[in-house]
Amino acid sequence: MDTLLLLAMNGLIWGLIIALIALGLSIIFGLLDIINIAHGDFFMVGTVLAWFTLELTGNFWVAFLAVPLIGFILGALIQRAVIQPIHNVAALSIVATFGLSLILQEGVRITFGTTPRRILPPIQSTFHMFGIDYEIYRLFAALVSLLALAGFFIFLHRTKLGTWMRAVRHDRETAIAMGVPAQRVYVLTFGIGFALAALGGVVAAPITTVEFRTGVDILPFCFMAVIIGGLGNLPGTAAAAVLLAFLEGIIQSFADPTVARISSLVLMSAVLLVRPQGLFKGLTK
Amino acid sequence: MMTPAVIARVMLIAFGAFLVAVPWLIPVILNKFWVSVIAEIMIWSLFAASVNLLFGYIGLLSFGQALYFGFGMYGVAIGVATLGLSFWPAFGLGIVASIAIALVSGIFAVRLTWHYFAIITVVFSLIFYFFAVSVKPLTGGDDGINFALPPTFSIGGVTGSFSDANFQYFFILATVALCFFLMHRVIRSPLGKAFVAIRDNDVRAALIGLNVYQLRLIAFVMAGFLAGVAGALFAFFGRYASASYMFYHVSGEAVVWAIVGGAGTLFGPVVGTTLFIVIREIVSTHWEHHAFIVGAVAILVVIFAPKGLVGLWNAELARWSERTNDASVKTKLRTEP
Amino acid sequence: MTEAVLRTENLTKRFGGLTAVDNLSLNLPGRRLHAIIGPNGAGKTTFFNLVSGLLAADSGRVFFQGRDITGLKPHEVSRLGIKRTMQIKSVFPQLSVAENLWVTRHATKRVLHPFRAASSDLETRERVEHTLEQIGLTALAQRPAGTLSYGDVALLEIGMAVISEPRLLLLDEPTCGMSPAETERAVAKIKQLARTIDIVIIEHDMSVVFEIADDITVMAQGGILASGNPDEISGDERVREAYLGRPEDEDYVEEAIHA
Ligand SMILES: Nc1ncnc2c1ncn2[C@@H]1O[C@H](COP(=O)(O)OP(=O)(O)OP(=O)(O)O)[C@@H](O)[C@H]1O
Numbered sequence: 001m002d003t004l005l006l007l008a009m010n011g012l013i014w015g016l017i018i019a020l021i022a023l024g025l026s027i028i029f030g031l032l033d034i035i036n037i038a039h040g041d042f043f044m045v046g047t048v049l050a051w052f053t054l055e056l057t058g059n060f061w062v063a064f065l066a067v068p069l070i071g072f073i074l075g076a077l078i079q080r081a082v083i084q085p086i087h088n089v090a091a092l093s094i095v096a097t098f099g100l101s102l103i104l105q106e107g108v109r110i111t112f113g114t115t116p117r118r119i120l121p122p123i124q125s126t127f128h129m130f131g132i133d134y135e136i137y138r139l140f141a142a143l144v145s146l147l148a149l150a151g152f153f154i155f156l157h158r159t160k161l162g163t164w165m166r167a168v169r170h171d172r173e174t175a176i177a178m179g180v181p182a183q184r185v186y187v188l189t190f191g192i193g194f195a196l197a198a199l200g201g202v203v204a205a206p207i208t209t210v211e212f213r214t215g216v217d218i219l220p221f222c223f224m225a226v227i228i229g230g231l232g233n234l235p236g237t238a239a240a241a242v243l244l245a246f247l248e249g250i251i252q253s254f255a256d257p258t259v260a261r262i263s264s265l266v267l268m269s270a271v272l273l274v275r276p277q278g279l280f281k282g283l284t285k
Numbered sequence: 286m287m288t289p290a291v292i293a294r295v296m297l298i299a300f301g302a303f304l305v306a307v308p309w310l311i312p313v314i315l316n317k318f319w320v321s322v323i324a325e326i327m328i329w330s331l332f333a334a335s336v337n338l339l340f341g342y343i344g345l346l347s348f349g350q351a352l353y354f355g356f357g358m359y360g361v362a363i364g365v366a367t368l369g370l371s372f373w374p375a376f377g378l379g380i381v382a383s384i385a386i387a388l389v390s391g392i393f394a395v396r397l398t399w400h401y402f403a404i405i406t407v408v409f410s411l412i413f414y415f416f417a418v419s420v421k422p423l424t425g426g427d428d429g430i431n432f433a434l435p436p437t438f439s440i441g442g443v444t445g446s447f448s449d450a451n452f453q454y455f456f457i458l459a460t461v462a463l464c465f466f467l468m469h470r471v472i473r474s475p476l477g478k479a480f481v482a483i484r485d486n487d488v489r490a491a492l493i494g495l496n497v498y499q500l501r502l503i504a505f506v507m508a509g510f511l512a513g514v515a516g517a518l519f520a521f522f523g524r525y526a527s528a529s530y531m532f533y534h535v536s537g538e539a540v541v542w543a544i545v546g547g548a549g550t551l552f553g554p555v556v557g558t559t560l561f562i563v564i565r566e567i568v569s570t571h572w573e574h575h576a577f578i579v580g581a582v583a584i585l586v587v588i589f590a591p592k593g594l595v596g597l598w599n600a601e602l603a604r605w606s607e608r609t610n611d612a613s614v615k616t617k618l619r620t621e622p
Numbered sequence: 623m624t625e626a627v628l629r630t631e632n633l634t635k636r637f638g639g640l641t642a643v644d645n646l647s648l649n650l651p652g653r654r655l656h657a658i659i660g661p662n663g664a665g666k667t668t669f670f671n672l673v674s675g676l677l678a679a680d681s682g683r684v685f686f687q688g689r690d691i692t693g694l695k696p697h698e699v700s701r702l703g704i705k706r707t708m709q710i711k712s713v714f715p716q717l718s719v720a721e722n723l724w725v726t727r728h729a730t731k732r733v734l735h736p737f738r739a740a741s742s743d744l745e746t747r748e749r750v751e752h753t754l755e756q757i758g759l760t761a762l763a764q765r766p767a768g769t770l771s772y773g774d775v776a777l778l779e780i781g782m783a784v785i786s787e788p789r790l791l792l793l794d795e796p797t798c799g800m801s802p803a804e805t806e807r808a809v810a811k812i813k814q815l816a817r818t819i820d821i822v823i824i825e826h827d828m829s830v831v832f833e834i835a836d837d838i839t840v841m842a843q844g845g846i847l848a849s850g851n852p853d854e855i856s857g858d859e860r861v862r863e864a865y866l867g868r869p870e871d872e873d874y875v876e877e878a879i880h881a
């Protein structure tokens with residue numbers, strides 16, 4: 001029972017981090033029609049940048065600000081250099097972002113190396129829960145993710161840029177006709193998408209390993225959240241991420257992780273076939 | 286008269302002659318190692334062709350072809366190592382297994398299109414990937430299954446076996462060439478035209494009476510067959526099978542090869558696959574980070590040749606032949622008076 | 623009295639709160655050219671979508687020559703011989719004009735040969751050439767359909783309908799976007815076709831409607847406002863009212879009456 005609660009708890013926290021990453025994936029897809037194969041690597045780059053920040057400054061907290069900022073700039077640059085020239089053609093975007101994924105992974109291998117490393121949590125203390133010592137940092141990670149999610153939705157609904165983004169996603173032609181600067185929105189969207197994934201990377205860095213491969217593992221999971229939540233349904237995506245990770249956590253308590261992974265994949269196929277508009281269609285709005 | 290059609294034919298003959306000459310030519314100008322690289326390129330080209338049949342001709346972007354490649358591969362490996370089959374039955378098992386799984390998964394997958402189709406194909410391949418990783422006794426997991434190569438045939442005293450490098454090369458060449466020939470026939474047939482019509486406009490295709498679902502399923506199974514043959518060949522070629530070849534990255538590479546080479550053209554996948562494997566082989570001897578170059582090339586090609594390399598070539602050729610036609614008309618006019 | 627070629631019973635289609643086709647019961651006898659007119663949003667195209675299987679009706683039934691075709695898939699409806707054109711012109715843009723016709727002709731065959739070269743089918747090729755001449759697109763035969771002008775695409779759509787040898791032809795605003803010369807050619811073609819096949823045509827151009835139609839059905843808000851022969855319709859007060867607020871169309875009605 002204790003391990004069940006523990007794994008469920010871990011699942012929940014992972015789910016919140018995944019939700020951050022998946023949101024970025026979802027807005028990039030919704031606004032630019034880009035299937036971003038490199039999105040998992042954006043997360044991975046976030047973890048690696050967090051490691052470098054810690055190495056250079058000796059202070060992990062700096063990473064919470066610096067890394068998303070670097071991520072935003074990188075994302076904006078990538079949009080201008082790679083995504084804009086292919087005019088949001090989805091098939092080409094897959095190839096381009098696949099190439100990007102290779103470049104990011106190799107870039108990390110060149111600079112950071114291939115050895116997986118661990119970062120100690122900046123909050124070392126633990127507290128006693130369910131018969132074991134639970135890291136306080138994990139609770140902090142959940143809190144940061146929650147705040148970032150809330151911040152993102154406030155941004156989307158309360159700022160001019162957020163309104164533009166929603167307008168472009170809803171109906172690109174009309175939005176452009178109404179004077180929304182679509183090109184600028186694309187650049188910013190890609191930047192924000194990268195920044196969200198990178199922030200997820202910083203938050204996750206102390207509770208996972210830092211290496212060039214983590215993006216590849218996490219990508220299918222993010223896509224699952226986006227699909228099960230419903231393409232373009234942002235609250236649905238966040239909810240699906242939490243739900244999926246939570247369920248996997250629970251299944252892991254009595255079966256091995258692969259079984260848990262296969263179960264959620266089967267669940268996802270069912271959702272795709274029966275309700276391609278997502279599980280939560282009709283619940284929001 | 287050098288029309289584009291004539292040029293294409295000349296190039297095809299030259300290409301065929303080159304492939305036949307490889308086992309003698311390449312060891313002289315390069316070395317023996319490159320003969321097996323070329324054999325490998327042919328196998329992966331066939332795999333990329335399966336992506337191309339779906340995406341380039343019927344408009345479905347599959348991100349899960351590695352699943353059928355994997356079934357072809359494991360069909361052979363399990364056939365030989367576990368069931369003790371000889372060459373042809375194992376080959377057949379691999380192909381039948383991949384066709385069967387393509388049919389079963391296709392029944393569900395082709396109900397969806399576009400993004401949803403791309404994602405459900407990844408999901409299916411991931412399900413079986415994790416399955417293959419976890420049932421170690423059957424699949425060997427990530428380590429895979431190694432097996433001892435059975436002879437291909439032995440008639441009288443003559444034995445043909447993949448342990449003979451030349452035999453291996455020509456067997457792969459013949460099989461891949463046959464598959465490409467079949468695909469060529471399909472593309473030019475009424476069935477192939479119906480595929481392209483569906484790619485262009487599926488609503489209209491249904492309105493003129495084409496059973497879109499059924500035709501998509503047919504194409505899906507055909508693509509599964511091509512991937513399965515490639516997987517089976519690769520198993521014999523490498524004498525092993527491993528779950529890692531079923532991971533979605535393998536599917537993704539084939540998508541990149543097909544689109545970079547030119548989706549919707551018969552030889553696009555060959556060109557794309559050749560480009561990337563040659564880059565890999567050349568760069569990796571000097572620099573371990575060849576994937577960096579591969580990624581950069583992929584991006585550059587989609588930016589500067591969105592129709593792929595073969596698409597670019599065809600467009601240039603068409604422009605050139607138009608220009609020479611214009612020129613000949615003009616000179617005629619000028620010489621008239 | 624012959625069996626109606628197309629009959630519907632209480633056909634209804636809703637989109638959310640909007641009822642696009644409302645309890646529609648129609649009876650179109652054969653051997654006549656039917657026109658359906660009505661203001662924008664009346665549900666005309668939706669009616670075609672229900673007949674051709676692109677949309678599933680919420681309730682009601684559709685009969686084709688006495689046979690219940692409710693709920694059939696688009697290709698099944700098509701194979702019964704009901705062909706249609708689309709209001710928003712819809713062809714195969716990357717195929718050439720000739721290939722568009724070729725594919726359409728072949729789509730009705732039971733089995734599509736997987737290996738024989740398409741070009742070796744001489745019978746179909748002749749049909750394609752013949753149809754190209756009929757619609758006047760022979761010169762453009764090798765052009766990709768996506769590069770044609772709007773009017774030429776509309777002609778190609780008619781050609782595609784013709785080459786498939788329909789038993790019932792549903793034309794959704796076939797002359798929309800055509801030049802006067804093209805319209806004339808299309809109208810002549812439609813008239814000629816109507817001699818051998820049953821046609822239902824949706825048309826906004828009243829001069830065309832009154833020139834070719836034997837019967838006219840006026841739709842408004844998903845239901846039938848009036849039906850009858852052109853004289854009856856042009857004298858109908860309700861029809862004039864339905865068109866009020868759309869002065870252009872009223873002009874057409876006037877024009878047609880005085881013509
Ligand atoms: N797929 C759909 N989803 C939602 N609403 C639809 C859909 N198709 C049609 N409608 C609505 O149903 C109503 C009827 O549309 P329909 O296209 O049948 O009209 P129409 O008579 O063909 O008009 P027009 O003369 O403009 O072509 C319109 O209000 C339209 O907005």
Ligand SMILES: [Mg+2]
Pocket residue numbers: 666667668709
């Ligand atoms: Mg309409």
